[in-house]
Amino acid sequence: MYICRMASIKPSTPKGTRDFSPTEMVRRNFIFDTIKGVFRKYGYQQIETPAMENLSTLMGKYGDEGDKLIFKILNSGDYWGEVESRKSKVENLELNSKNLISIISEKALRYDLTVPFARYVVMHQNEITFPFKRFQVQPVWRADRPQRGRYREFYQCDADVVGSPSLLNEAEFVMIYDEALSKLGLKDFTIKINNRKILGGIAEIIGKPEHIIDLTVAIDKLDKIGLDGVIKELLEKGFEQQDIEKLKPVILLEGSNEAKLNSLRSALSTSVTGLKGCEELETVFNYIANCQLQTADLQLDITLARGLNYYTGAIFEVKTNEVAMGSIGGGGRYDDLTGMFGLKDLTGVGISFGADRIYDVMDELNLFPVDTNQTTKVLICCFDVVGEQYALPLLHSLRKADINAELYPAGAKMKKQLDYANNKHIPYTIVIGSDEMESGLLTFKDMGSGVQEQMSAEVVLARLRT
Amino acid sequence: MYICRMASIKPSTPKGTRDFSPTEMVRRNFIFDTIKGVFRKYGYQQIETPAMENLSTLMGKYGDEGDKLIFKILNSGDYWGEVESRKSKVENLELNSKNLISIISEKALRYDLTVPFARYVVMHQNEITFPFKRFQVQPVWRADRPQRGRYREFYQCDADVVGSPSLLNEAEFVMIYDEALSKLGLKDFTIKINNRKILGGIAEIIGKPEHIIDLTVAIDKLDKIGLDGVIKELLEKGFEQQDIEKLKPVILLEGSNEAKLNSLRSALSTSVTGLKGCEELETVFNYIANCQLQTADLQLDITLARGLNYYTGAIFEVKTNEVAMGSIGGGGRYDDLTGMFGLKDLTGVGISFGADRIYDVMDELNLFPVDTNQTTKVLICCFDVVGEQYALPLLHSLRKADINAELYPAGAKMKKQLDYANNKHIPYTIVIGSDEMESGLLTFKDMGSGVQEQMSAEVVLARLRT
Numbered sequence: 001m002y003i004c005r006m007a008s009i010k011p012s013t014p015k016g017t018r019d020f021s022p023t024e025m026v027r028r029n030f031i032f033d034t035i036k037g038v039f040r041k042y043g044y045q046q047i048e049t050p051a052m053e054n055l056s057t058l059m060g061k062y063g064d065e066g067d068k069l070i071f072k073i074l075n076s077g078d079y080w081g082e083v084e085s086r087k088s089k090v091e092n093l094e095l096n097s098k099n100l101i102s103i104i105s106e107k108a109l110r111y112d113l114t115v116p117f118a119r120y121v122v123m124h125q126n127e128i129t130f131p132f133k134r135f136q137v138q139p140v141w142r143a144d145r146p147q148r149g150r151y152r153e154f155y156q157c158d159a160d161v162v163g164s165p166s167l168l169n170e171a172e173f174v175m176i177y178d179e180a181l182s183k184l185g186l187k188d189f190t191i192k193i194n195n196r197k198i199l200g201g202i203a204e205i206i207g208k209p210e211h212i213i214d215l216t217v218a219i220d221k222l223d224k225i226g227l228d229g230v231i232k233e234l235l236e237k238g239f240e241q242q243d244i245e246k247l248k249p250v251i252l253l254e255g256s257n258e259a260k261l262n263s264l265r266s267a268l269s270t271s272v273t274g275l276k277g278c279e280e281l282e283t284v285f286n287y288i289a290n291c292q293l294q295t296a297d298l299q300l301d302i303t304l305a306r307g308l309n310y311y312t313g314a315i316f317e318v319k320t321n322e323v324a325m326g327s328i329g330g331g332g333r334y335d336d337l338t339g340m341f342g343l344k345d346l347t348g349v350g351i352s353f354g355a356d357r358i359y360d361v362m363d364e365l366n367l368f369p370v371d372t373n374q375t376t377k378v379l380i381c382c383f384d385v386v387g388e389q390y391a392l393p394l395l396h397s398l399r400k401a402d403i404n405a406e407l408y409p410a411g412a413k414m415k416k417q418l419d420y421a422n423n424k425h426i427p428y429t430i431v432i433g434s435d436e437m438e439s440g441l442l443t444f445k446d447m448g449s450g451v452q453e454q455m456s457a458e459v460v461l462a463r464l465r466t
Numbered sequence: 467m468y469i470c471r472m473a474s475i476k477p478s479t480p481k482g483t484r485d486f487s488p489t490e491m492v493r494r495n496f497i498f499d500t501i502k503g504v505f506r507k508y509g510y511q512q513i514e515t516p517a518m519e520n521l522s523t524l525m526g527k528y529g530d531e532g533d534k535l536i537f538k539i540l541n542s543g544d545y546w547g548e549v550e551s552r553k554s555k556v557e558n559l560e561l562n563s564k565n566l567i568s569i570i571s572e573k574a575l576r577y578d579l580t581v582p583f584a585r586y587v588v589m590h591q592n593e594i595t596f597p598f599k600r601f602q603v604q605p606v607w608r609a610d611r612p613q614r615g616r617y618r619e620f621y622q623c624d625a626d627v628v629g630s631p632s633l634l635n636e637a638e639f640v641m642i643y644d645e646a647l648s649k650l651g652l653k654d655f656t657i658k659i660n661n662r663k664i665l666g667g668i669a670e671i672i673g674k675p676e677h678i679i680d681l682t683v684a685i686d687k688l689d690k691i692g693l694d695g696v697i698k699e700l701l702e703k704g705f706e707q708q709d710i711e712k713l714k715p716v717i718l719l720e721g722s723n724e725a726k727l728n729s730l731r732s733a734l735s736t737s738v739t740g741l742k743g744c745e746e747l748e749t750v751f752n753y754i755a756n757c758q759l760q761t762a763d764l765q766l767d768i769t770l771a772r773g774l775n776y777y778t779g780a781i782f783e784v785k786t787n788e789v790a791m792g793s794i795g796g797g798g799r800y801d802d803l804t805g806m807f808g809l810k811d812l813t814g815v816g817i818s819f820g821a822d823r824i825y826d827v828m829d830e831l832n833l834f835p836v837d838t839n840q841t842t843k844v845l846i847c848c849f850d851v852v853g854e855q856y857a858l859p860l861l862h863s864l865r866k867a868d869i870n871a872e873l874y875p876a877g878a879k880m881k882k883q884l885d886y887a888n889n890k891h892i893p894y895t896i897v898i899g900s901d902e903m904e905s906g907l908l909t910f911k912d913m914g915s916g917v918q919e920q921m922s923a924e925v926v927l928a929r930l931r932t
Contacts, residue, residue, distance in 0.1 A: 022511035043872035045488035166875030409632030
């Protein structure tokens with residue numbers, strides 16, 4: 001019985017969830033701290049919301065499929081008593097997974113950061129100074145089928161501003177992407193930008209708003225299948241020859257962003273909405289022209305249609321060109337974020353960084369910096385309790401000088417101590433044996449180069465301070 | 467119908483959970499960053515574990531009461547189908563809240579950071595270099611009845627080392643408490659220390675191990691009720707007159723830690739365990755004598771008995787003496803953390819900071835620093851689009867110099883812009899009107915003092931850099 005129990009408790013984490021090791025945490029913190037620093041530089045302030053929301057806050061916000069993927073929390077206490085009580089009141093109450101949820105669960109884990117943010121804004125509207133520029137970096141949970149690169153718990157990293165219609169915000173999000181990803185070491189990435197109103201304008205001129213997705217999907221294949229291929233696909237999807245003629249300038253859009261805008265303006269000349277979209281994009285481009293993007297290639301891309309039902313103005317997406325990888329960021333403007341909670345007409349625009357994918361890109365490109373202040377800088381090694389006593393004042397001086405330092409507790413073999421330093425990526429060691437204590441000259445070793453020198457405690461301290 | 471729906475969706479957070487506003491986040495980050503920095507300085511490395519653990523990992527680890535307070539997650543998909551299937555196989559399967567849990571839930575939210583850490587160590591034992599010094603700062607969830615200062619979601623902030631029996635670790639935890647709490651600005655706090663073996667020794671000499679809690683509770687009242695009161699209480703609790711005689715030196719323990727240790731050593735002279743406890747404490751005191759504690763008053767306190775069934779060596783507790791508040795930290799040594807997951811004989815010692823209580827103490831004592839790098843340093847205000855264009859190059863120069871800066875989008879009244887700066891606690895503003903653009907001298911205002919001066923963009927930049 002005992003053995004059986006032992007065998008049964010081999011521990012694991014739930015499917016689709018991960019532990020993060022010290023090395024991974026150093027790297028993840030580097031990513032998050034960099035992005036947070038840039039958010040702050042642009043005036044964004046951090047908030048946090050609870051992991052749990054009321055089930056009613058989340059349900060119905062992500063479509064039927066989304067509702068199913070929300071993790072529900074079982075009511076604590078006698079949840080089944082409530083079911084019995086309902087059964088006694090409602091004749092023929094059918095017990096099934098769907099009917100029972102609202103009886104046995106009233107809370108759920110957040111599914112994204114957007115709905116909790118909307119809830120936050122409505123709940124705290126009287127304390128908030130608008131425009132409200134907030135960022136939020138917290139995990140979210142989805143009962144998706146786990147697969148490579150898709151987890152049931154993952155961090156989202158969002159910045160949004162609500163209550164400001166100014167397109168300066170859109171321009172600044174482009175700058176934030178540029179600055180943060182450049183700081184992380186990415187050297188070649190594209191920020192794609194589009195505007196929902198341009199897509200609306202195209203739908204208007206062809207009179208087929210319901211086919212706007214088919215259209216963007218087809219145009220997106222231009223590089224691969226050529227103009228004839230695109231036209232063939234469009235005809236198959238229900239467009240007519242006269243639509244194709246109107247659409248040609250849109251399909252063949254190329255050149256600089258300015259050239260594309262000019263072509264769009266003439267193609268969309270009969271659509272007020274479409275022209276408005278062009279004007280908005282031009283304003284954003286003008287704001288950005290004022291600064292110098294460090295790395296990003298900013299591209300007007302009318303095939304960009306993410307979250308079509310949700311966004312009302314600008315749409316963003318970021319892709320690295322160094323590694324094959326889906327988008328590493330995205331966002332856009334929405335004119336009615338808080339309407340679902342009864343606060344109307346609050347416009348917002350926001351972006352998100354895909355931290356897990358950025359991690360994978362940086363890992364593949366070897367972009368994580370080696371030396372950080374997140375690890376121990378020096379390990380003091382000694383052979384016995386006498387050495388330990390000798391080492392303590394030095395240990396305290398090092399820490400007083402804000403140097404991350406450890407003393408390996410007395411009694412372990414020197415090899416074990418040096419292995420510890422190597423495994424923890426500690427760059428320097430100080431060895432204190434009887435010779436060292438006699439002469440007062442410690443053995444200081446650079447673990448990277450293997451070079452070791454004899455020097456006094458004062459010199460060691462000065463060396464490590466730099 | 468519509469109105470009814472609107473009225474029903476006034477949003478709220480679940481009972482016992484909280485949103486954190488930007489101001490609260492700045493302060494919370496200050497606390498967490500300070501503590502994390504000290505953990506790192508002493509060689510501790512961060513890990514993170516998933517919010518969800520397998521239900522089997524958590525159940526049975528916190529006692530029956532704890533099991534009830536664990537938040538269980540409802541299985542996704544057709545969880546009720548599984549119940550039906552069980553019912554068809556097991557005759558008379560009684561449906562009740564307890565029986566159903568293991569059928570409809572296989573995951574739960576973590577209840578503390580200790581059990582997930584034990585699970586982590588066992589799962590990753592082949593990757594870990596021992597001694598493993600880890601810290602972890604993450605939220606935990608408990609279905610406790612919420613009350614003032616007690617939440618259903620709160621952060622824990624733990625550091626533990628496993629695989630090292632050295633008492634240097636205990637000594638370093640005292641130093642970590644001292645350094646972190648001093649850095650946070652606390653000026654008067656006590657670190658109480660005890661050793662489980664001393665309590666074991668006392669139980670041994672009186673031969674009543676089952677009454678050890680009654681004993682410490684009674685002794686703890688010495689200041690309030692005097693020796694006679696304590697003796698009366700002990701007699702009521704079942705101690706006999708001869709026990710009292712043996713216990714007197716323990717009850718009347720006073721003076722320096724050294725004096726207390728001497729008294730204990732003679733009182734416990736017949737207990738091997740008790741003397742071992744005294745020796746361990748002395749070793750810890752000797753390690754600490756080597757350094758200078760900055761603020762903490764370190765006190766041997768034999769009434770300290772937290773987690774008696776769990777700890778096997780040192781026991782810690784931290785109390786501020788500036789504000790009436792429960793303990794703001796605690797911990798101790800346990801000799802069998804990972805046994806529950808089948809990995810035996812791994813000794814560990816750890817501490818925890820009570821971040822929410824530390825927040826309340828700092829708030830009451832007004833200890834949060836005003837200037838941090840977490841907020842905007844300067845807001846540029848302008849009257850119209852021309853001013854906005856004029857302002858943009860300055861905005862970019864400020865950010866290039868790593869100064870957190872914002873430009874209020876054109877079009878708002880000056881009062882609204884200055885209110886925005888005040889509400890966000892932005893210390894400086896730059897006003898750009900037509901006079902400023904003509905002369906090239908901007909109006910630079912210190913929002914704290916109200917003083918405003920005219921100066922060129924270059925001078926503003928130089929001023930803000932410092």
